[in-house]
Amino acid sequence: MSPIVAILLLVAGLSEAAGRLLPVVARLSGVSHVRVVGLLLAGALVDGAVFALWPLSAWAVAGLVLPTAPSDALVWTPGLAVPLVLAGVLAFPLLGPLLHLLLMVGVGAGLAGALAMVAGIDWWEAAGCVAIAGVGLGVSVEAVRRLVVKLNTRRAPEPVA
């Protein structure tokens, strides 16, 4: 992985973590600024790592479902990774989740094209592999996120009568 791609993925991770920050902080009433910054940086690393694993996971899925495993590994290029910097769009009121989904679908489509070329398979097959990898990683990281919040929660929000 080139340094520029590594930096892009870290920034993308930070952007994604910032987009998800408020619901996390809301469960940690009375949390300090320092702790929030710490959570944000930890989230940036985890989300950046998940983004980094996406093409590798898609390539591994392709190896599992195809009769012959692709020879060259699928890796991020700056062109493929740069839209991920906009992951913070998730924070948008109301439209955030939809815009975030569209962004991920767009990036996934780019990855599918690259995988189709590397593995010499049909674009739709590649898109399936990318989607399975993306959903799998997404579900895993969400589970980790919930666990972190649960471990960090000192007090549940007061119930509204």
Place this chain on the structure above:
Amino acid sequence: MIGLALLLLLGGLGLVLIAEALLARYEVLVYAAGWRTPTISRPEGMSYARGADPDRPPDAYLVYLDGIGKRRFHDTRDGGRLVKALINRAPELRVLGQVQPYSPLAVPLADRPVWTWVRRRIGLLLFLHNVMQIFVAADRRYRPLYNRAVGAQIATELQVAGYRPDSGIPVVLLSYSGGAQVASGAVNELWAQLRTPLWLITLGGFHNGANDITHAQHLYQLTSAGDWIERVGTRIFPQRWRLFRWSGWNRADREGKITVHRLDPATHIGPRSYISPDARLPDGRSHLDRTTDTVLALIRDRLSLAADSDGPLP
């Protein structure tokens, strides 16, 4: 050349929109994290409530939640006309108009240094900021926090103005435009803190219909065929569609809690708006007069019904 200028303008506006949308939730974040306590400080000489004599309990408390023009404790020009008309014609009510519907921390935009600078140069951004706050208040992720913040703000304002929990004195939330999103969201917190008989009156209400208004006794929807802004709200928010049977709005509708009153041909804003003192009806009254009469008639009818019955009203 014109095309390039337009492209630059749209690009610039797009960037401003993106920045504003991303920063809009900052105040809710500060509130949620507990980094700042909402303020109830007032400008020098400003009373906590107007209207009925503070030495004796009023017939009802009326809290006015203004539209997106609200950016200071004092009334806006249009909202102020309505508040003044209500105070002049209903001495039995205590009226609160200083609530900040678009600030979870209860800090008026006009009192913030950055926004003072913005107001002098790009005043339109203040409206945009308040529009974004409506969308933050409507967002599933931020709504519970926003509702709790503004509900607590209203409860505090009421108590400072003399309201006592469990006193049984009705509270009327009169909301204009986007204030309806905040008013419907404040219901649960107000009930939790004050156990008040609560009535909602929305005037051209722009809201997403997701808020649970079970603890409100009734909602009066003042609307008009000429109000396209309210109509946009009914179309862009799925919870306002009949299809979403279990949204707060549709449940309240099925329970018979919503009554529609038409104020045709009034518009949402402009010279023929609900609050216009110049636009005249065939009977000679201005739109402002009719809106004031309607609001007061609804409150007084409700008060007389409450006086005639011991239990909660339908």
